[in-house]
Amino acid sequence: MSRALATATEFDLQLPSGRIHAQRFGAREAPLALCVPGLSANMKEFDFIGERIAGDGLQVVALDLRGRGQSEVTPAGTYGWPSHARDVFDAADALGIDSFSLIGHSMGGLVAMAAADQNTARLERVVLIDIAGAPDATSLGPIAMSVNRLGTVYPSTDFYIEAVKKLGLIEPWSEYWERYFRYELEPVEGGVRARSNKDAVLEDAAYGSAHEAYPYWAKLTMPVLLVYAKREIMPGLGHIVRAADRERFPRDVPGSIVADVDANHYTVVTVDGTVAAIQGFLALS
Numbered sequence: 026m027s028r029a030l031a032t033a034t035e036f037d038l039q040l041p042s043g044r045i046h047a048q049r050f051g052a053r054e055a056p057l058a059l060c061v062p063g064l065s066a067n068m069k070e071f072d073f074i075g076e077r078i079a080g081d082g083l084q085v086v087a088l089d090l091r092g093r094g095q096s097e098v099t100p101a102g103t104y105g106w107p108s109h110a111r112d113v114f115d116a117a118d119a120l121g122i123d124s125f126s127l128i129g130h131s132m133g134g135l136v137a138m139a140a141a142d143q144n145t146a147r148l149e150r151v152v153l154i155d156i157a158g159a160p161d162a163t164s165l166g167p168i169a170m171s172v173n174r175l176g177t178v179y180p181s182t183d184f185y186i187e188a189v190k191k192l193g194l195i196e197p198w199s200e201y202w203e204r205y206f207r208y209e210l211e212p213v214e215g216g217v218r219a220r221s222n223k224d225a226v227l228e229d230a231a232y233g234s235a236h237e238a239y240p241y242w243a244k245l246t247m248p249v250l251l252v253y254a255k256r257e258i259m260p261g262l263g264h265i266v267r268a269a270d271r272e273r274f275p276r277d278v279p280g281s282i283v284a285d286v287d288a289n290h291y292t293v294v295t296v297d298g299t300v301a302a303i304q305g306f307l308a309l310s
Contacts (some may be wrong), residue, residue, distance in 0.1 A: 026242045028080070028180040030052040030076040030077065030285070031075060031076050031077075031079040031080055031085075032050070033048040033049065033050055033072065033075065033076075034049050035047070035048045036048070038115075038116055038119045038120070039119070040112055040115040040116060040119065040225065041115055042089050042091060042099060042108065042112055042115065043096070043097035043099045043102060043103075043301060044097040045088055045090075045091065045096045045097070045112060045116060046088075046089040046094055046095035046096045047068060047075075047085050047086055047087060047088050047089065047103075047116070048068055048070070048075075049084055049086045049088070050075035050076060050078075050079035050084065050086075050087075051075075051079030051080050051081070051082075051083050051084040051085055052080070052081050052082075052084055053084055054084075055079075055080075055081060055082055055083050055084040055127040055202075056082070056083055056084070056125070056126075056149075057083075057086060057117065057120060057122045057126070058078070058079075058083060058084070058085050058086070058125065058126040058127070058128055058271065058307065059086050059088065059113060059116060059117060059125055059126070059127050059128070060075065060085060060086065060087035060088065060128045060129070060130075060133070061088060061090065061109070061113065061127070061128070061129040061130070061133030061134075061136045062087070062088070062089070062090060062093065062130060062131075062132075062133050062239075063130050063131030063132045063133050064131060064132040064168065064171075064172065064229055064230060064233075065093070065171055065172050065174075065210050065219075065221055066093065066130070066131070066133075066203055067088035067089050067093050067205065067221065068089045068094055069087075069090055069201075069204055069205040069208045069209070070087075070130060070205055070294050071085070071087040071128070071130075071231075071294065072201055072205070072302065073201045073295040073296075073300070074128070074292060074294060074299065074300055075087060077300045077304075078300060078303055078304050078307070080127070083307065086120065086144070086295070088112075088113075088115070088116060090109055090112070090133075090136075090203060091103070091104070091109070091112065091146040091204055091223040092104065092221065092224075092225025093220070093221040093222070093225070094209060094220055094221065094228065095220065097226075098222045098225060101224065101228065102228075104225055104228040104229050104232065105117060105228070105232040106132075106135050106136050106138075106139040106229075106230060106233070106236070107139045107142075107143070107230060108112070109136040109228075109229075110136050110137075110139035110140040110142070111135065111143070111144055113127065113137075113140050113305065114140065114144060114147065114307065116260070117147070117167075117224075122302050123147060123248070124146075124147050124148070124149050124308060125147065125148070125149060126149050126150040126151070126152070127140060127148055127150075127151050127152070128151075128152040128154065128303065129134075129151075129152070129153060129156070129163060130155065130156070130293075131154070131155060131156050131244075131265065131290065132156070132229060132233065133154075133156075134153035134154060134155075134156035134157075134262040135156060135233065135238055135241075137151050137152075137153060138151075138153075138238055138241035138242075138244065138245065139241065141245050141247070142241050142244045145244060145246050145247060147184060148247050149248075150247055150248045150250070150306065150307060151245060151248075151249045151250070152249075152250045152252065152303055152306065152307075153249065153250070153252065154252045154265070154293060154294060154299065155252060155253065155254040155265050155266055155290050155293050156265060156266065157238065157240070157251060157266045157267075157270040157274050158237065158238045158239050158266075158267070158270045159237065159238070159270075160264065160265040160266070160267065161241075161262075161263025161264050161265070162263070162265070163250060163261075163262045163265055163271065164257070164258045164262050164263040164264060164265055164290070166262060167192075167221070167258050167259050167262060168258075170192060170194075170222065171184035171192075171194065171250055171281075172223070172226055172227070172230065174188075174189070174219060175218075175219050175221055175222070175223035175226060176218065176219075176223040176280055177218060177219075178186065178213055178215045178216050178217070178218045179217055179218065180215070180216040180217075181216055181217065181218050181252070182207060182210055184216075185197050185206065185207055185210060185215070185217055189202075189206055193259060194258070194259065194289075194291055195291050195292060196289070196292065197292070199260055199295055200294075201295045204293070205253070209221060211224070216219070219234040237256060242277055242278050245278050245280075245281065246279075246280070248281070248282075248306070249278055249280065249281040249282075250279050250282055250283075250284060250302060250303065250306040251266070251274050251275075251281060251282070251283045251284070252268070252283070252284050252286055252287050252299050252302055252303070253266055253283055253284065253285050254285075254286055254289055254290050254291060254292075254293040255270050255286060255287055256283050256287065256288055256289040256292075257289065258290045263298045265290045271283060272294050275286065275307060282306070283300035284298070284299075284306075286298040286299050286302065
């Protein structure tokens with residue numbers, strides 16, 4: 026008999042940098058795994074994982090980064106990987122947790138690396154979901170396409186969902202992606218638009234264009250799992266984790282392991298292979 030899926034409870038955290046919206050799966054007294062979404066993403070991208078790995082022995086708390094989802098939009102100049110990394114530690118403090126595991130997808134993994142640079146002692150384990158270093162240049166087109174949806178007003182939620190499906194970034198579609206995209210919408214005059222603030226996302230994108238992840242590798246002294254999405258982001262457009270980085274990461278980062286998962290950069294957070302890899306990794310003594 027399969028274990029019942031954990032349910033989510035949403036709440037806010039008031040951090041020094043601003044208000045963060047979050048959701049918890051599992052028991053609040055249990056050890057903590059904090060989840061950090063990607064560049065233009067929201068906390069709902071961790072629903073599939075959180076429902077399956079959380080329980081009495083692990084609480085999974087997923088965050089809307091500032092400027093995304095239902096978190097506060099803060100002024101220009103307050104974003105970038107190190108700023109979000111400080112939020113990660115401040116969120117753990119607000120939850121009353123000293124040491125914890127950190128799970129980051131895409132840019133969220135870069136935030137996790139920046140957190141390791143700031144304070145390795147507090148991070149028990151780190152999971153990097155399809156992020157390691159510089160992506161294949163051809164893979165950036167779909168990322169830009171995803172960002173460009175921000176700020177646009179769509180006539181209805183259903184119209185928006187159909188427009189996202191037609192982009193072809195998410196195959197196969199599932200109820201989790203329906204939930205994810207419906208969560209990110211807010212009603213405005215003329216229809217709906219994504220809650221995530223385009224200026225905030227572009228500031229983080231600009232930070233990423235000016236900085237590399239590779240210097241952070243030396244800071245990953247705790248056990249690390251790299252989940253590698255084997256499928257290209259779209260057919261013919263390459264990977265976010267380059268093949269060369271996938272091969273050298275376990276050599277250059279002692280104590281790290283790599284799990285190859287049959288998914289693309291987006292769907293890697295909604296497949297059983299990723300769940301199994303994370304469960305096995307967090308269960309290691």
